[in-house]
Amino acid sequence: MNASPAEIVQAAARLVHQGARLDMSALAAELGISRTTLFRRVGNREDLLGEAMWLLSERTLRSASRRWREANGDAVRDADGGLRCLWVMARYRASIAGHEGVRMLLDEEPVAAIRVLTDPAGRVQPRVIAAYVDLLTADVDAGGFVPAVDVETLAYAVVRLGETFLYSDVLASRAPDLAALGTLVGRLVDRGL
Template sequence: MNASPTEIVRVAAQLVNRGARLDMSALAADLGISRTTLFRRVGNREDLLGEALWLLSDRTMRGADRAWRTAHGDAVRDPGGGLRCLWIMARYRSAIAGHEGMRLLLAEEPVTAIRVLTDPGGRVQPRVIAAYTDLLDRDVDAGGFEPAVDVKTLAYAIVRLGETFLYSDVLASRSPDLAALGTLVGRLVDQGL
Protein backbone atom coordinates (compact mmCIF):
# COMPACT_ATOMS: atom_id res chain seq x y z
CA MET A 1 0.00 0.00 0.00
CA ASN A 2 1.27 3.46 -0.86
CA ALA A 3 -0.51 5.46 1.82
CA SER A 4 -0.79 9.18 1.12
CA PRO A 5 -0.47 11.73 3.93
CA THR A 6 -4.25 12.23 3.76
CA GLU A 7 -4.87 8.50 4.14
CA ILE A 8 -2.41 8.28 7.03
CA VAL A 9 -4.13 11.13 8.86
CA ARG A 10 -7.54 9.52 8.26
CA VAL A 11 -6.37 6.20 9.71
CA ALA A 12 -4.77 7.98 12.69
CA ALA A 13 -8.04 9.87 13.28
CA GLN A 14 -9.92 6.56 13.27
CA LEU A 15 -7.54 5.25 15.94
CA VAL A 16 -8.01 8.34 18.12
CA ASN A 17 -11.75 8.20 17.55
CA ARG A 18 -11.80 4.63 18.86
CA GLY A 19 -9.67 5.57 21.84
CA ALA A 20 -6.70 3.53 20.65
CA ARG A 21 -3.16 4.74 21.30
CA LEU A 22 -1.42 6.13 18.24
CA ASP A 23 1.59 3.82 17.87
CA MET A 24 3.74 4.90 14.93
CA SER A 25 5.42 1.48 14.47
CA ALA A 26 2.10 -0.37 14.45
CA LEU A 27 0.54 2.23 12.14
CA ALA A 28 3.43 1.97 9.67
CA ALA A 29 3.13 -1.82 9.69
CA ASP A 30 -0.66 -1.67 9.21
CA LEU A 31 -0.22 0.70 6.28
CA GLY A 32 2.53 -1.43 4.75
CA ILE A 33 5.15 1.32 4.85
CA SER A 34 8.34 1.81 6.82
CA ARG A 35 8.52 4.07 9.87
CA THR A 36 10.90 6.27 7.90
CA THR A 37 8.33 6.69 5.13
CA LEU A 38 5.61 7.37 7.70
CA PHE A 39 7.68 10.09 9.35
CA ARG A 40 8.65 11.56 5.99
CA ARG A 41 4.99 11.82 4.97
CA VAL A 42 3.38 13.09 8.18
CA GLY A 43 6.11 14.15 10.57
CA ASN A 44 6.55 12.89 14.10
CA ARG A 45 3.89 11.38 16.35
CA GLU A 46 2.75 14.74 17.75
CA ASP A 47 2.45 16.18 14.24
CA LEU A 48 0.29 13.24 13.17
CA LEU A 49 -1.73 13.34 16.38
CA GLY A 50 -2.37 17.06 15.79
CA GLU A 51 -3.54 16.42 12.22
CA ALA A 52 -5.79 13.57 13.39
CA LEU A 53 -7.29 15.69 16.17
CA TRP A 54 -7.84 18.56 13.75
CA LEU A 55 -9.59 16.24 11.28
CA LEU A 56 -11.94 15.08 14.04
CA SER A 57 -12.43 18.67 15.24
CA ASP A 58 -13.16 19.97 11.77
CA ARG A 59 -15.73 17.23 11.17
CA THR A 60 -17.34 18.05 14.51
CA MET A 61 -17.47 21.77 13.72
CA ARG A 62 -18.96 21.14 10.28
CA GLY A 63 -21.53 18.81 11.84
CA ALA A 64 -22.55 21.51 14.32
CA ASP A 65 -22.90 24.00 11.46
CA ARG A 66 -25.08 21.55 9.49
CA ALA A 67 -27.24 20.99 12.58
CA TRP A 68 -27.82 24.75 12.86
CA ARG A 69 -28.80 24.98 9.19
CA THR A 70 -31.18 22.05 9.59
CA ALA A 71 -32.81 23.63 12.65
CA HIS A 72 -32.68 27.33 11.70
CA GLY A 73 -31.69 27.70 8.06
CA ASP A 74 -29.68 30.85 7.35
CA ALA A 75 -30.98 32.72 10.42
CA VAL A 76 -28.36 34.52 12.49
CA ARG A 77 -30.34 34.04 15.70
CA ASP A 78 -32.55 31.22 16.91
CA PRO A 79 -36.15 31.90 18.06
CA GLY A 80 -34.88 32.53 21.61
CA GLY A 81 -32.40 35.17 20.38
CA GLY A 82 -29.27 33.01 20.60
CA LEU A 83 -26.53 33.76 18.09
CA ARG A 84 -25.71 31.15 15.46
CA CYS A 85 -21.96 31.30 16.19
CA LEU A 86 -22.52 30.72 19.91
CA TRP A 87 -24.87 27.81 19.26
CA ILE A 88 -22.41 26.16 16.88
CA MET A 89 -19.49 26.72 19.26
CA ALA A 90 -21.46 25.30 22.19
CA ARG A 91 -22.46 22.22 20.22
CA TYR A 92 -18.86 21.76 19.11
CA ARG A 93 -17.53 22.07 22.68
CA SER A 94 -20.15 19.65 23.96
CA ALA A 95 -19.19 17.07 21.33
CA ILE A 96 -15.49 17.49 22.11
CA ALA A 97 -16.10 17.22 25.87
CA GLY A 98 -18.13 14.06 25.40
CA HIS A 99 -15.85 12.43 22.85
CA GLU A 100 -14.64 9.17 24.36
CA GLY A 101 -11.44 9.01 22.30
CA MET A 102 -10.53 12.54 23.36
CA ARG A 103 -11.24 11.79 27.03
CA LEU A 104 -9.07 8.65 26.86
CA LEU A 105 -6.24 10.56 25.20
CA LEU A 106 -6.40 13.24 27.90
CA ALA A 107 -6.48 10.61 30.66
CA GLU A 108 -3.71 8.40 29.30
CA GLU A 109 -1.38 11.02 27.80
CA PRO A 110 -2.29 14.32 29.47
CA VAL A 111 0.97 16.16 28.80
CA THR A 112 1.09 15.18 25.14
CA ALA A 113 -2.61 15.82 24.62
CA ILE A 114 -2.51 19.30 26.14
CA ARG A 115 0.65 20.18 24.23
CA VAL A 116 -0.84 19.05 20.90
CA LEU A 117 -4.25 20.63 21.52
CA THR A 118 -3.12 23.99 22.85
CA ASP A 119 0.18 24.72 21.09
CA PRO A 120 -0.20 28.14 19.42
CA GLY A 121 2.16 26.96 16.66
CA GLY A 122 0.59 23.52 16.43
CA ARG A 123 -1.92 21.81 14.20
CA VAL A 124 -5.10 22.26 16.29
CA GLN A 125 -5.38 25.55 18.16
CA PRO A 126 -4.61 27.91 15.23
CA ARG A 127 -7.19 26.11 13.08
CA VAL A 128 -9.86 26.23 15.79
CA ILE A 129 -9.18 29.96 16.17
CA ALA A 130 -9.53 30.38 12.39
CA ALA A 131 -12.79 28.39 12.38
CA TYR A 132 -14.17 30.48 15.24
CA THR A 133 -13.07 33.65 13.44
CA ASP A 134 -15.04 32.53 10.37
CA LEU A 135 -18.13 31.80 12.49
CA LEU A 136 -17.93 35.18 14.20
CA ASP A 137 -17.27 37.02 10.91
CA ARG A 138 -20.28 35.35 9.34
CA ASP A 139 -22.57 36.59 12.11
CA VAL A 140 -21.05 40.07 12.13
CA ASP A 141 -21.44 40.28 8.33
CA ALA A 142 -25.08 39.19 8.62
CA GLY A 143 -25.74 41.95 11.15
CA GLY A 144 -26.10 39.56 14.06
CA PHE A 145 -23.94 41.52 16.48
CA GLU A 146 -21.13 44.04 16.85
CA PRO A 147 -18.16 42.68 18.76
CA ALA A 148 -16.49 44.81 21.43
CA VAL A 149 -13.04 43.86 20.06
CA ASP A 150 -11.80 42.72 16.66
CA VAL A 151 -13.04 39.28 15.64
CA LYS A 152 -9.61 37.61 15.60
CA THR A 153 -8.93 38.71 19.17
CA LEU A 154 -12.39 37.57 20.21
CA ALA A 155 -11.91 34.15 18.58
CA TYR A 156 -8.55 33.77 20.31
CA ALA A 157 -10.08 34.64 23.69
CA ILE A 158 -12.96 32.19 23.20
CA VAL A 159 -10.63 29.35 22.23
CA ARG A 160 -8.26 29.95 25.16
CA LEU A 161 -11.17 30.22 27.58
CA GLY A 162 -12.67 27.07 26.08
CA GLU A 163 -9.40 25.17 26.49
CA THR A 164 -9.26 26.19 30.14
CA PHE A 165 -12.73 24.78 30.79
CA LEU A 166 -12.69 21.81 28.40
CA TYR A 167 -9.40 20.48 29.73
CA SER A 168 -9.82 21.67 33.34
CA ASP A 169 -9.72 18.09 34.62
CA VAL A 170 -6.15 17.82 33.34
CA LEU A 171 -5.04 21.43 33.82
CA ALA A 172 -6.55 22.16 37.24
CA SER A 173 -8.03 18.93 38.64
CA ARG A 174 -11.53 20.35 38.15
CA SER A 175 -14.46 18.85 36.30
CA PRO A 176 -15.17 20.56 32.98
CA ASP A 177 -18.10 22.97 33.42
CA LEU A 178 -19.58 23.60 29.98
CA ALA A 179 -22.55 25.54 31.37
CA ALA A 180 -20.27 28.10 33.03
CA LEU A 181 -18.16 28.24 29.88
CA GLY A 182 -21.24 28.85 27.73
CA THR A 183 -22.35 31.68 30.01
CA LEU A 184 -18.93 33.34 29.94
CA VAL A 185 -18.54 33.00 26.17
CA GLY A 186 -22.07 34.30 25.64
CA ARG A 187 -21.34 37.36 27.73
CA LEU A 188 -18.01 37.89 26.03
CA VAL A 189 -19.47 37.67 22.51
CA ASP A 190 -22.99 39.03 22.70
CA GLN A 191 -22.80 41.45 25.60
CA GLY A 192 -19.22 42.67 25.48
CA LEU A 193 -18.11 41.43 28.92
Protein backbone atom coordinates (compact mmCIF):
# COMPACT_ATOMS: atom_id res chain seq x y z
CA MET A 1 0.00 0.00 0.00
CA ASN A 2 1.20 3.49 -0.78
CA ALA A 3 -0.83 5.54 1.73
CA SER A 4 -1.34 9.18 0.83
CA PRO A 5 -1.10 11.92 3.48
CA ALA A 6 -4.93 12.16 3.48
CA GLU A 7 -5.26 8.40 4.06
CA ILE A 8 -2.73 8.57 6.89
CA VAL A 9 -4.64 11.42 8.54
CA GLN A 10 -7.92 9.51 8.16
CA ALA A 11 -6.37 6.44 9.78
CA ALA A 12 -5.04 8.55 12.64
CA ALA A 13 -8.43 10.26 13.07
CA ARG A 14 -10.07 6.84 13.26
CA LEU A 15 -7.68 5.85 16.06
CA VAL A 16 -8.32 9.06 18.00
CA HIS A 17 -12.06 8.66 17.45
CA GLN A 18 -11.86 5.15 18.89
CA GLY A 19 -9.88 6.39 21.89
CA ALA A 20 -6.77 4.45 20.87
CA ARG A 21 -3.29 5.86 21.40
CA LEU A 22 -1.66 7.12 18.21
CA ASP A 23 1.39 4.87 17.88
CA MET A 24 3.41 5.89 14.83
CA SER A 25 5.12 2.50 14.43
CA ALA A 26 1.85 0.59 14.63
CA LEU A 27 0.16 3.02 12.24
CA ALA A 28 2.99 2.72 9.71
CA ALA A 29 2.78 -1.07 9.91
CA GLU A 30 -1.01 -0.99 9.52
CA LEU A 31 -0.67 1.19 6.43
CA GLY A 32 2.15 -0.91 4.99
CA ILE A 33 4.69 1.92 4.94
CA SER A 34 7.89 2.58 6.84
CA ARG A 35 8.06 4.98 9.78
CA THR A 36 10.36 7.15 7.67
CA THR A 37 7.75 7.37 4.92
CA LEU A 38 5.06 8.10 7.49
CA PHE A 39 7.06 10.96 9.00
CA ARG A 40 7.98 12.29 5.57
CA ARG A 41 4.33 12.41 4.52
CA VAL A 42 2.69 13.81 7.65
CA GLY A 43 5.38 15.12 9.99
CA ASN A 44 5.92 14.09 13.58
CA ARG A 45 3.36 12.55 15.94
CA GLU A 46 2.01 15.90 17.16
CA ASP A 47 1.67 17.14 13.57
CA LEU A 48 -0.33 14.03 12.69
CA LEU A 49 -2.36 14.22 15.88
CA GLY A 50 -3.17 17.85 15.05
CA GLU A 51 -4.28 16.93 11.53
CA ALA A 52 -6.41 14.09 12.90
CA MET A 53 -7.99 16.37 15.51
CA TRP A 54 -8.72 18.99 12.85
CA LEU A 55 -10.32 16.39 10.57
CA LEU A 56 -12.61 15.35 13.43
CA SER A 57 -13.31 19.01 14.25
CA GLU A 58 -14.09 19.89 10.65
CA ARG A 59 -16.51 16.97 10.35
CA THR A 60 -18.20 18.02 13.58
CA LEU A 61 -18.61 21.63 12.42
CA ARG A 62 -20.02 20.50 9.06
CA SER A 63 -22.44 18.14 10.79
CA ALA A 64 -23.67 20.91 13.12
CA SER A 65 -24.14 23.29 10.19
CA ARG A 66 -26.04 20.63 8.27
CA ARG A 67 -28.32 20.00 11.27
CA TRP A 68 -29.05 23.73 11.52
CA ARG A 69 -30.00 23.84 7.81
CA GLU A 70 -32.24 20.79 8.19
CA ALA A 71 -34.11 22.46 11.05
CA ASN A 72 -34.00 26.12 10.00
CA GLY A 73 -33.02 26.33 6.34
CA ASP A 74 -30.97 29.43 5.57
CA ALA A 75 -32.43 31.44 8.46
CA VAL A 76 -29.89 33.29 10.59
CA ARG A 77 -32.03 32.96 13.70
CA ASP A 78 -34.25 30.11 14.86
CA ALA A 79 -37.85 30.51 16.05
CA ASP A 80 -36.61 31.40 19.55
CA GLY A 81 -34.23 34.09 18.24
CA GLY A 82 -31.09 31.98 18.63
CA LEU A 83 -28.28 32.94 16.29
CA ARG A 84 -27.10 30.31 13.80
CA CYS A 85 -23.37 30.75 14.52
CA LEU A 86 -23.93 30.38 18.27
CA TRP A 87 -26.00 27.24 17.75
CA VAL A 88 -23.35 25.64 15.53
CA MET A 89 -20.55 26.62 17.92
CA ALA A 90 -22.48 25.21 20.89
CA ARG A 91 -23.03 21.88 19.11
CA TYR A 92 -19.35 21.77 18.21
CA ARG A 93 -18.29 22.40 21.82
CA ALA A 94 -20.74 19.82 23.15
CA SER A 95 -19.44 17.25 20.70
CA ILE A 96 -15.82 17.93 21.67
CA ALA A 97 -16.65 17.85 25.39
CA GLY A 98 -18.45 14.54 25.08
CA HIS A 99 -16.08 12.86 22.64
CA GLU A 100 -14.56 9.82 24.32
CA GLY A 101 -11.46 9.84 22.13
CA VAL A 102 -10.70 13.49 22.94
CA ARG A 103 -11.37 12.89 26.65
CA MET A 104 -9.03 9.87 26.64
CA LEU A 105 -6.32 11.90 24.91
CA LEU A 106 -6.71 14.68 27.50
CA ASP A 107 -6.65 12.17 30.36
CA GLU A 108 -3.73 10.06 29.12
CA GLU A 109 -1.57 12.73 27.46
CA PRO A 110 -2.67 16.08 28.89
CA VAL A 111 0.43 18.07 27.96
CA ALA A 112 0.54 16.85 24.37
CA ALA A 113 -3.23 17.17 23.99
CA ILE A 114 -3.32 20.77 25.20
CA ARG A 115 -0.35 21.64 23.00
CA VAL A 116 -1.97 20.07 19.93
CA LEU A 117 -5.41 21.55 20.57
CA THR A 118 -4.47 25.07 21.66
CA ASP A 119 -1.17 25.96 19.98
CA PRO A 120 -1.69 29.21 18.06
CA ALA A 121 0.81 27.98 15.46
CA GLY A 122 -0.58 24.44 15.47
CA ARG A 123 -2.93 22.50 13.25
CA VAL A 124 -6.17 22.89 15.23
CA GLN A 125 -6.67 26.28 16.88
CA PRO A 126 -5.97 28.49 13.83
CA ARG A 127 -8.38 26.41 11.73
CA VAL A 128 -11.11 26.50 14.36
CA ILE A 129 -10.69 30.28 14.54
CA ALA A 130 -10.94 30.49 10.74
CA ALA A 131 -14.07 28.32 10.78
CA TYR A 132 -15.61 30.57 13.45
CA VAL A 133 -14.72 33.64 11.37
CA ASP A 134 -16.66 32.06 8.49
CA LEU A 135 -19.66 31.28 10.73
CA LEU A 136 -19.71 34.78 12.21
CA THR A 137 -19.21 36.46 8.83
CA ALA A 138 -22.09 34.52 7.29
CA ASP A 139 -24.42 35.72 10.03
CA VAL A 140 -23.18 39.30 9.83
CA ASP A 141 -23.56 39.30 6.03
CA ALA A 142 -27.09 37.92 6.32
CA GLY A 143 -28.00 40.74 8.69
CA GLY A 144 -28.26 38.47 11.69
CA PHE A 145 -26.28 40.66 14.03
CA VAL A 146 -23.67 43.40 14.33
CA PRO A 147 -20.66 42.36 16.41
CA ALA A 148 -19.02 44.75 18.89
CA VAL A 149 -15.58 44.03 17.37
CA ASP A 150 -14.31 42.69 14.05
CA VAL A 151 -15.15 39.03 13.42
CA GLU A 152 -11.50 37.91 13.50
CA THR A 153 -11.07 39.29 17.02
CA LEU A 154 -14.43 37.90 18.09
CA ALA A 155 -13.66 34.43 16.70
CA TYR A 156 -10.31 34.43 18.49
CA ALA A 157 -11.95 35.42 21.79
CA VAL A 158 -14.69 32.79 21.45
CA VAL A 159 -12.21 30.01 20.65
CA ARG A 160 -9.87 30.92 23.50
CA LEU A 161 -12.77 31.19 25.96
CA GLY A 162 -14.04 27.85 24.71
CA GLU A 163 -10.65 26.22 25.22
CA THR A 164 -10.50 27.57 28.76
CA PHE A 165 -13.82 25.97 29.66
CA LEU A 166 -13.59 22.81 27.53
CA TYR A 167 -10.19 21.84 28.88
CA SER A 168 -10.58 23.34 32.36
CA ASP A 169 -10.18 19.93 33.98
CA VAL A 170 -6.65 19.74 32.58
CA LEU A 171 -5.77 23.44 32.72
CA ALA A 172 -7.20 24.33 36.14
CA SER A 173 -8.43 21.14 37.84
CA ARG A 174 -11.96 22.39 37.36
CA ALA A 175 -14.86 20.52 35.76
CA PRO A 176 -15.85 21.80 32.31
CA ASP A 177 -19.06 23.87 32.48
CA LEU A 178 -20.65 24.08 29.04
CA ALA A 179 -23.74 25.90 30.32
CA ALA A 180 -21.67 28.76 31.73
CA LEU A 181 -19.55 28.79 28.60
CA GLY A 182 -22.65 29.01 26.41
CA THR A 183 -23.97 31.94 28.41
CA LEU A 184 -20.66 33.80 28.25
CA VAL A 185 -20.17 33.17 24.52
CA GLY A 186 -23.77 34.20 23.86
CA ARG A 187 -23.26 37.50 25.65
CA LEU A 188 -19.94 38.05 23.93
CA VAL A 189 -21.26 37.42 20.44
CA ASP A 190 -24.88 38.56 20.55
CA ARG A 191 -25.06 41.46 22.96
CA GLY A 192 -28.80 41.70 22.45
CA LEU A 193 -29.54 38.44 24.26
